[in-house]
Amino acid sequence: MRMKKIGRVIYSHLDQRLRLSSLIEMAKKKKVPEHKFSFWYYFGGICLFLFFIQVVTGIMLALYYKPTVDGAYESVKFIMGEVRFGWLIRSFHSWTANILIGTIFIHMFSTFFLKAYRNPRELTWVSGFLLLLIFLAFGFSGYLLPWNELSFFATRVGTDIAGTIPLIGKQLKNFILGGPDVSEFTLQRFFWFHVIVLPLITVFVLGLHILLVQILGMSKPIGLKEKQIKEVPFFPNFILKDSLGWILILSLIGILCVFFPWEIGKKADMFSPTPLGIKPEWYFIFMFTTLKLIPSHVFTIKGEVLAIVGFIFGALLWMLVPYLDRRASREKKSPFFSIAGLIILLYIILITLYTYLHPRL
Amino acid sequence: MKEMKFNKFYFIFLGLMILSLFLLQVTEAEAQNSCLECHRELEDGLRAPVEAFKNDIHQKFGLTCVSCHGGNEKEDDLESAKDSSFKGTPGRKQIPAFCGDCHQDSDYIRKYNPSLRIDQLGLYWTSQHGKLLKKGDIKVAVCIDCHGSHGILEASHPKSLVFPWNLPSMCGRCHSDKEYMREYSIPITQEKDYRESVHARALFEKKDLSAAVCNDCHGNHGAMPPGVSAIAFVCHQCHPSASELFSQSPHKEAFGEMGISECEACHENHRILPPRDEMLGTGEESVCLNCHEQGSKGFEVSSLYRNRIESFKNKIKKMEEILETAERKGVEVSESKFDLREAQNLLVMVRNLTHSLNVDDFEKKINEGEEILSSVQEKGEKALNEAKFRKRGLIIATIFIFLLATAIFLKIKKIEKKIER
Numbered sequence: 066m067r068m069k070k071i072g073r074v075i076y077s078h079l080d081q082r083l084r085l086s087s088l089i090e091m092a093k094k095k096k097v098p099e100h101k102f103s104f105w106y107y108f109g110g111i112c113l114f115l116f117f118i119q120v121v122t123g124i125m126l127a128l129y130y131k132p133t134v135d136g137a138y139e140s141v142k143f144i145m146g147e148v149r150f151g152w153l154i155r156s157f158h159s160w161t162a163n164i165l166i167g168t169i170f171i172h173m174f175s176t177f178f179l180k181a182y183r184n185p186r187e188l189t190w191v192s193g194f195l196l197l198l199i200f201l202a203f204g205f206s207g208y209l210l211p212w213n214e215l216s217f218f219a220t221r222v223g224t225d226i227a228g229t230i231p232l233i234g235k236q237l238k239n240f241i242l243g244g245p246d247v248s249e250f251t252l253q254r255f256f257w258f259h260v261i262v263l264p265l266i267t268v269f270v271l272g273l274h275i276l277l278v279q280i281l282g283m284s285k286p287i288g289l290k291e292k293q294i295k296e297v298p299f300f301p302n303f304i305l306k307d308s309l310g311w312i313l314i315l316s317l318i319g320i321l322c323v324f325f326p327w328e329i330g331k332k333a334d335m336f337s338p339t340p341l342g343i344k345p346e347w348y349f350i351f352m353f354t355t356l357k358l359i360p361s362h363v364f365t366i367k368g369e370v371l372a373i374v375g376f377i378f379g380a381l382l383w384m385l386v387p388y389l390d391r392r393a394s395r396e397k398k399s400p401f402f403s404i405a406g407l408i409i410l411l412y413i414i415l416i417t418l419y420t421y422l423h424p425r426l
Numbered sequence: 427m428k429e430m431k432f433n434k435f436y437f438i439f440l441g442l443m444i445l446s447l448f449l450l451q452v453t454e455a456e457a458q459n460s461c462l463e464c465h466r467e468l469e470d471g472l473r474a475p476v477e478a479f480k481n482d483i484h485q486k487f488g489l490t491c492v493s494c495h496g497g498n499e500k501e502d503d504l505e506s507a508k509d510s511s512f513k514g515t516p517g518r519k520q521i522p523a524f525c526g527d528c529h530q531d532s533d534y535i536r537k538y539n540p541s542l543r544i545d546q547l548g549l550y551w552t553s554q555h556g557k558l559l560k561k562g563d564i565k566v567a568v569c570i571d572c573h574g575s576h577g578i579l580e581a582s583h584p585k586s587l588v589f590p591w592n593l594p595s596m597c598g599r600c601h602s603d604k605e606y607m608r609e610y611s612i613p614i615t616q617e618k619d620y621r622e623s624v625h626a627r628a629l630f631e632k633k634d635l636s637a638a639v640c641n642d643c644h645g646n647h648g649a650m651p652p653g654v655s656a657i658a659f660v661c662h663q664c665h666p667s668a669s670e671l672f673s674q675s676p677h678k679e680a681f682g683e684m685g686i687s688e689c690e691a692c693h694e695n696h697r698i699l700p701p702r703d704e705m706l707g708t709g710e711e712s713v714c715l716n717c718h719e720q721g722s723k724g725f726e727v728s729s730l731y732r733n734r735i736e737s738f739k740n741k742i743k744k745m746e747e748i749l750e751t752a753e754r755k756g757v758e759v760s761e762s763k764f765d766l767r768e769a770q771n772l773l774v775m776v777r778n779l780t781h782s783l784n785v786d787d788f789e790k791k792i793n794e795g796e797e798i799l800s801s802v803q804e805k806g807e808k809a810l811n812e813a814k815f816r817k818r819g820l821i822i823a824t825i826f827i828f829l830l831a832t833a834i835f836l837k838i839k840k841i842e843k844k845i846e847r
Contacts, residue, residue: 146758153816302841309834316827323820326756 092300098285100294105175106283110307111314112172115165116271118318119203122158123260130210132256134249137212138332145329152326159327160318166204166348169197177386177406181284184394187387189281192274194384199267201348206259208346212252217333218343220255221247226356229369230377248335287398342424351413352376354420383409459499460507461491478577487538494524519559521568522550549648556648565606572596588646591629593639594620616640619697627700638664657695658688665689671782691716703739706780707732731780734792738776738799742769745802752809756816762805769798 080086097106129148131140144151173193176182182190209220224247228238243250285294297303345353355376359368382389392399420426465476479485484493492499497512508514516524526547528534535542546569550556555566572588579586587596598617600606607614620626620640628637643660644650652660662669672678672688681688692705692713704711708720708729718724745766749759772795779788 142758142760146761152756152758297845302838302845305834305838305841309831309838312827312831312834316824316831319820319823319827323816324756326758329758329760 089300092304093298095299096296097283097299097303098294099297100286100289102175102179102286105171105179107307107310108168108172108175109278111310112165112168113271113275114311114314115161115168116267118161118315119158119165120264122154122161125154126158127260130256132210132253134212134252134335137210137252138329141211142329145326153322156322156325156327157318160321162204162207163347164314164318166200169200170348173197174406174410178403179284179286180390180393180399180402181286182387182393183284183287183390183396184387186277186281186284189274189277190387191384192270192277195270196267196274198380199263199270203259203263203267204346204348206255206263209247209252209255210259211329212333213330214333214337214340215330215343217247217335218339219345220251221339222343222353223345223349226353226369226373229367230373231370287393287396342426344420347417347421350420351416354416354426357426459490460502461495461497461499463502464504475576478575482576482578483580484578494528518564518568519562521570522547522556522559525569526550546647549645553645553647553649554651567600571600588641590635590637590639591633593641594626597640616696619694623696623698624700625698657690661689668778668781671778675781675783677783701777703732703735703777706735727783727785730785731788734788735773735776738773738792738795741796741799741803742766742773745769745799745806748803748806748810752806752813755810755813757809757812759806759809762802762809765798765802765805769795769802772798 076085126144129140129144129151131137141155144155146152148154176190176193205220205223208216210216224238224241227241228234230237239245241251241254242248243254344350352372356369356372359372361368363371386402387394390399390402393402462476465472467473475491479491490499491497492511495513495515498507498509501507501509513524529542530544530547532544535544550569551560555568558566559568574587581588583589584591586592594617601612602614602617604614621630625638628634629639641649642663643652658669658672669689678688681691693699693701702711705713706728708715708725709732712728712732714724714728718728749762749766752759753763772791776788776791776795779791782788
């Protein structure tokens with residue numbers, strides 16, 4: 066009874082200053098559509114939850130991590146072997162990073178196929194696409210930080226690809242690496258990028274994305290009749306289902322961490338030759354293999370350059386899809402875009418599988 | 427137009443001029459070596475040098491037939507070509523001097539390869555081969571038997587007969603031939619024995635060119651079997667540590683008094699097998715029992731060595747298993763693995779220390795290793811406990827999450843029912 070009283074006093078104090086009751090009232094009044102495709106809507110919330118895990122575990126790892134060539138690998142080894150629950154924190158960070166990118170892809174494609182990007186949610190889509198790029202950059206910069214053989218050479222391969230971008234390639238590669246090759250400057254740059262620059266950008270873009278979702282609400286799929294959609298309160302109905310997804314994914318990550326703790330690998334040796342079959346992280350594989358499979362010259366243009374330019378234009382078109390799909394903005398089905406999206410999705414899945422099935426590619 | 431026609435004509439003319447000059451050059455060059463011209467037309471045995479000489483190291487330095495055989499290669503006529511300077515083909519007995527003519531001439535050799543030694547002929551006469559040749563035995567090896575005659579390759583060329591991995595077969599051509607070696611009353615099993623040795627394994631399996639082959643122990647141009655007292659010095663070249671330890675042991679004096687060759691007594695000569703722990707102790711393979719009877723001090727020391735080493739090895743094996751299990755269960759054990767490698771290095775040192783017969787040094791080193799193993803064991807067991815702890819933690823967390831998920835699920839159902847009502 067006494068505790069309840071104390072709680073009430075604290076709540077009342079905060080309520081007077083932060084207007085909490087009006088927020089709760091708003092959340093209770095806020096309705097979200099529920100229909101047969103609702104399952105896919107929960108991936109947005111899962112992405113947000115995984116991002117928070119990354120923030121918390123990342124802050125913890127930064128306590129012991131040293132961004133130097135001599136200290137990086139050793140500090141990660143120290144975290145994994147000596148720090149109490151260090152293995153769990155690091156494995157959680159690494160597993161969550163991969164699952165987060167996978168979840169972002171699922172969230173993006175489900176939004177695409179449900180045409181949730183259509184008027185007036187164009188900017189929600191654009192900010193979401195920017196978030197994908199940001200998290201890919203998080204993945205790329207974080208991958209190098211343990212300074213092991215695999216990450217070192219994958220970074221070299223990745224930045225070599227960036228170096229082939231027409232006009233700005235060389236300068237861009239030089240900027241990313243802090244010199245002509247992967248070195249301590251690269252490691253420090255990537256660390257700074259990973260823990261300062263990207264989180265700051267994320268706060269703004271993610272904030273905008275969530276704000277837009279709150280302002281515009283959730284989209285209803287095209288073609289569903291009114292009776293097929295029911296409105297449910299955001300709080301507690303939707304939030305409870307969302308949290309069910311969160312704790313299930315938390316449990317899955319826990320199992321992965323215990324049975325498959327993230328490996329440290331061999332320390333990077335800057336002077337050793339590139340090992341055979343070196344590959345970037347799985348989410349870059351489709352681009353990496355495309356560059357490998359494309360002929361050296363297509364007509365008179367260098368194959369590699371053509372592929373890079375193709376990817377850049379492809380990404381730009383993908384970002385601008387809400388403005389290109391005019392039928393969807395008139396609440397009409399747009400099979401052309403659905404089929405194009407399906408082809409892209411199949412291409413990404415098949416080429417990634419093909420690469421893992423042909424390790425000597 | 428006229429100017430263009432002139433230009434075309436000019437280029438065709440110039441092209442023909444260059445072509446004819448080239449052809450002339452080739453014909454002239456060919457014509458300059460009448461030895462090759464004639465020998466190319468002769469029967470197999472006399473024609474073979476023409477082809478073989480193309481890859482010969484001497485040819486690469488610009489030497490020709492006359493450089494060794496004399497004569498005048500510019501003369502087409504046979505009699506004029508074989509002038510007073512012509513030496514012809516030397517007999518087997520003359521071959522060392524024939525080659526040595528240039529190879530012991532420092533001024534001459536310096537012009538082509540300043541780093542090449544010039545003592546081959548001198549050394550050859552000190553070899554068993556050279557000594558017998560001087561006595562008139564022309565069956566013994568001369569220069570061409572090991573190096574070839576017209577297709578001589580650099581010793582560092584992998585196809586050269588004297589390149590390390592070709593050398594055992596090259597020496598074995600004579601030394602393994604029962605008929606050929608009949609009159610010399612020496613064994614013919616050297617090559618066969620060598621191929622079973624630890625040295626051959628290193629050379630042929632690991633491609634380790636530093637592994638000992640015939641010439642490393644016997645010498646090359648001055649090849650001789652090392653005497654009983656010299657064997658230890660020969661082995662010392664590559665195994666200084668074991669050799670020094672042996673020199674400090676009571677065996678050194680005892681072996682000397684008994685006239686037993688040091689290393690060979692336990693390790694044999696050509697068939698030097700990889701050293702095994704079974705060579706110690708009181709088992710059937712123990713070499714100590716060749717001299718030490720049961721109850722003697724040597725017998726006891728040998729038994730102690732073997733038992734201590736076996737126990738140390740077993741502990742290492744156990745630690746390897748513990749660390750492997752912990753690693754398989756996802757616990758980071760690289761530090762412990764590093765310590766274990768240190769213990770494995772100590773095992774090698776301990777085995778080597780048996781050569782000194784100093785039990786105190788042996789015990790000190792093995793105790794050092796056992797201390798490391800105790801620390802590894804402690805860390806390994808801690809790692810295994812950590813793996814258990816993680817699993818327990820996961821089970822508890824999963825149960826908690828499952829209960830929470832069930833509670834949320836039931837709450838959702840309750841709310842949905844309420845809405846439906």
